[in-house]
Amino acid sequence: MAKAQFEIPAELIRQMNDLEHNTEKMMGEMVEAGAKTVLAKIQENAPAAMKKDAELMQCLGTTKVYKTPSDDGINVKVGFSGYFSNQDGQRTPAALVANVFEYGRSTSPYPKQPFMRKSFNKTAITKAMEEVQKKYIKED
Numbered sequence: 001m002a003k004a005q006f007e008i009p010a011e012l013i014r015q016m017n018d019l020e021h022n023t024e025k026m027m028g029e030m031v032e033a034g035a036k037t038v039l040a041k042i043q044e045n046a047p048a049a050m051k052k053d054a055e056l057m058q059c060l061g062t063t064k065v066y067k068t069p070s071d072d073g074i075n076v077k078v079g080f081s082g083y084f085s086n087q088d089g090q091r092t093p094a095a096l097v098a099n100v101f102e103y104g105r106s107t108s109p110y111p112k113q114p115f116m117r118k119s120f121n122k123t124a125i126t127k128a129m130e131e132v133q134k135k136y137i138k139e140d
Helices: 010-045 048-052 094-103 122-136
Strands: 060-062 078-080 083-085 091-093
Touching: 010 060, 010 078, 010 122, 048 094, 078 094, 083 094, 091 094
Parallel strands: none
Antiparallel strands: 060 078, 083 091
């Protein structure tokens, strides 16, 4: 019977051990870096009318990093949440106003001004996530 023997470099074993212990932390930081990239792009791409209302823009944010119970995925949500006082002093849901800017309304003179979809640039998100990954996976 044939016999084979393999030697794995000690550096590779060390990298694998580091990853085993730090994977969840690394993934959380990667997702958070991607979310910060998207958040900055949303603030940059927001229509001028939205940028004027500082209270509305304060409703834009991210959630904490969380794990989904169904598939153990690591996620962060980016978007508008909460209420703000509009020009008339009425409390208005920020997500509703953002939706009107994004998709427009057929019954009133609000044309659509898509800014959210443009903000999800896969290349920029991937680059931000890979920068975090480089901190954890050091190639000598």
